[in-house]
Amino acid sequence: MKLSRRQFTKLASGGLAFASLQGTLSSAGIASEAPIKIGNILDQTGGLNIYSLKQMKAVAMAVDEINAAGGLVGRPLELIFYDAQSSNQLYSQYATQALLRDEVDTIHGGVTSSSREVIRPIVQRFESLYFYNSLYEGGVCDRRHVSTGMVPGQQLDALCPYVVNERGGKKGYILAADYNYGHITSRWLQKYIRDLGGEDLAVEFIPLDVSNFSSVIARIQDAKPDVVWSALVGAAHMSFYRQFHSTIGTDQMMLAGTTYSIGREQVELSPEEGEGIILATSFYDGLDTPAANDFVRRFHEYTGETDYIGEYGESGYRGIALWAEAVRRAGNAEPDAVIEALGGTSVEGAGGLYTIDGQTNHTIMNIHVAVQNDKQEFDAIKTFEQRQPVDTQLVCNLNENPNDTTQYEVQLD
């Protein structure tokens, strides 16, 4: 067989995409209809892959389940996976390739806020639809973008009242990663703490490569806060939790994290190091509801893995489920028709009811406050039902300004 170079690369990349997700596209032959194509761009390799590995599989599982149930609006789904290798340049390349050459109907994926900001303009240019399945700092106002993860207005709206009022964490010391997520999240933390009558003693921004926290911990001990708020990110910052345990300890001072558990920190730290850390999340494996237990069981069966899935994994499944429901409501997978149907689209998911808010294309969801126990698991404290993305709603109204594509930074007084 003679192959042109173009045919070869097409075959080869298809082969790669398939090989990298073997066993995940098992239910073929639903119909002879042309498939609806989903492009999923995540980091299978590279430094950020701890955030992507579970999500990749959860997305594949969601697609497979829909296919097994007869497909979507009479057509099978085809999942094309692209490994962006933790590089924003590849995000740009693969987003273009997915929309231009592979002609996908929607793109899911992206981990960091910077990768999202790489994908968004490309999705704009090709007038498609993009699902960003990750928690982030909030404020993106774009009808072609759907955020299915938590934003600070949801997470902190649940976490702060619990820590400040119920646990008496009036005086807070904030540590945040030194890039836009940390800066914006720390401002939200300050606002919530002050609104609740608490006090923010200090805010420190920590570069992503700092792993020696001895001076930071010394300053924390000088300041004597009731609670340390951590919006730390990445492998180097993990050592903060270790060093906090070996100096102060959660028995002496509360420690609440906005990013804790999404990188599966609780499994990587020893049981003693993680015990007592407080978090708020839209999903964790130990959430003892029938829907959550069922999801965990199906995921373990599907992948053959038994370890912690966490929010980043589940949100990939959530993204596909919400998109599929919007497609059903629209009656077809044309991006513009699906966008029309987004507002009010609602699915019953593992973490509770998820509903897309048409004003912002963000997701209304339950937020669960939990505390780590001595077995590297989380104990439920309480669930805050159906939190609205209030921060983004303050600045974004897609019903009035459908052509808006800005990411707003929320200004606090």
Place this chain on the structure above:
Amino acid sequence: MDSLMIYIYQVAFSFSILVLISLGLALIFGMMKVINLAQGEFLMLGAYFCVLFSNMGLPLWITVPLAGLAVGAFGVVVERTVIQFLYGRVLDTLLATWGISLFMIGIITTIAGPQSHSVSVDVGRISVGGLAVPGYSAIIIAGAVVMLAGTYAIWRYTNLGLIVRGTMQNPEMSRALGTNTSLIYMFTFGFGSALTGLAGALLVPLFGASPTMGALYISKAFIAVISGGPWPLIGTISASGLYGGIDGVISYLYSPVLGEICVLLVAIGMLRLLPEGITGHMRKGI
């Protein structure tokens, strides 16, 4: 008095960390003139050996030296298979060791996964000037001192140390006097690797082990070694003292960001004023 104690602790701790991460490089780069870009990954390997041995149930005081020996052996293998053919070819060494570093990151990620691992050592807390600090810091500081003293003793008081120093200064003359310089190079590279592995293992309980951790330390190690100049021990001590002092004080007073900025500014100034390093003008040294 209290705050003086805190400053002394901060400086001693920063100094020790710098000594740990740069001493092995000082031997390999400072003495042998081999730019080993995989140095950070040697550190990472030491950390992983420590995790491996600890998971086998061995106590820390055995796992750390064992991890050092294992990385030393790995260093010997790398020297025999790659480095020995590249002495004097700086650019080729650069490329080869960079390749080795990528290879090691890939292998470790494949075997142990991308997530980080740690060893939990509970040695309690110590009170320094009214602040609680990890008891483990004392072990770090002691480890740095032992490594410096041990290297000094071997280099200064043993025949082997004399031959190593002679070989590094003038390989032709050493060969003429009957020394197998190839073996000496192998030993020195292995020794430097072992020190690096030892450091990686010692740092695990504080910083954990992850496949990409080498990148966090390699630049600091190079800055310390280049500023230190040609004499590995005195150079490492003086550069680590200088930068550890600046970093310890500024980080505690202001923030880790400002601490690192000040270290880099001073390093740039140092290289302008003393391009040969702190020990560049010393005729004698170790």
